[in-house]
Amino acid sequence: MPNDAVPRLIQADLQAVESLIAERLSSEVPLIREVAAYLVGGGGKRLRPALVLLASGACGYRGPARLEIAAVVEFIHTATLLHDDVVDESSLRRGRATANARFGNAASVLVGDFIYSRAFQMMVGVRDLRVLEILADATNVIAEGEVMQLLGTRNPDLTEAEYLRVVRSKTAKLFEASARLGAVLAGAAREVEEALAAYGMHLGTAFQLIDDVLDYSGEREAIGKNLGDDLAEGKPTLPLIHALAHAGAADRALLREAIEQGSLERLPEVMRVLQSCRSLEHARQRASEAAACARDALSPLGDSAFRESLIDFAAFSVGRSA
Secondary structure (H helix, E strand, C coil): CCCCCHHHHHHHHHHHHHHHHHHHHHCCCCCHHHHHHHHHHHHCCHHHHHHHHHHHHCCCCCHHHHHHHHHHHHHHHHHHHHHHHHHHHEECCCEEECHHHHHHHHHHHHHHHHHHHHHHHHHHCCCCCCHHHHHHHHHHHHHHHHHHHHHCCCCCCCCCCHHHHHHHHHHHHHHHHHHHHHHHHCCHHHHHHHHHHHHHHHHHHHHHHHHHHHHHHHHHHHHHCCCCHHHCCCCHHHHHHHHHHHHHHHHHHHHHHHHCCCCCCCCHHHHHHHHHHHHHHHHHHHHHHHHHHHHHHHHCCCCCHHHHHHHHHHHHHHHHCC
């Protein structure tokens, strides 16, 4: 969680969501149980469930549906990660072997499908057509974002605008939906709903851009994955895109080759170019701008401890090291 205030506000709720996640992942199929237990044991920041809980709290809603929806958004996120790790051939996440490395690609994809379908069973149980609409739309946009990212892989000509579109679809959309759902569950005014949705979108953008920075500057133990994973996968993230636009001809050729090959062989040279172009600083600045937009979007909300925690959440998004 981003700070000590958030656990005090929603600690009991998060514990209830954690129990709900374990309960809803139950299955009579042994492999599903095994993979699910591995995923639950791996923990995670539970950022999206926390966002549902904080947004609903900021709108004065404390009904049981908030726990169900908090678990649903975590399920959608988890299923997305399972599929991502297969596509990216990732071997490490959150400091331990990915599910595909542990159980194989087929099991990861199929259990990911199970988790997606369980999420939809749960959201139907809430019996709110607006909730269904938001989550169905979000899931579709996320899938589009994943395909856009795939098309941009090993493409050194991807622009910053194109990359930010991928970020807003693949990552920020579920943050946006999580915050919006808190308002919808509360029956909040449309102005408040749109404000929270904008907050979530900007917050998710800031998170992803800091992830981009940490991929080239974090500590393996802290970030829970291998340094340079994005480069190894041929992903032209914001630091690389910025460096390509500002480096000299020789360094541009180096970066283009590194992206096209998707290799870590020249990672030290790539790091040198990123430093000389101040590309990590540029990405951090764009993340800070997104976090500021998230904070400003909360102006229609009334004062509360939940609103203050949402503001703190935005600050945490750019100040974190993992």
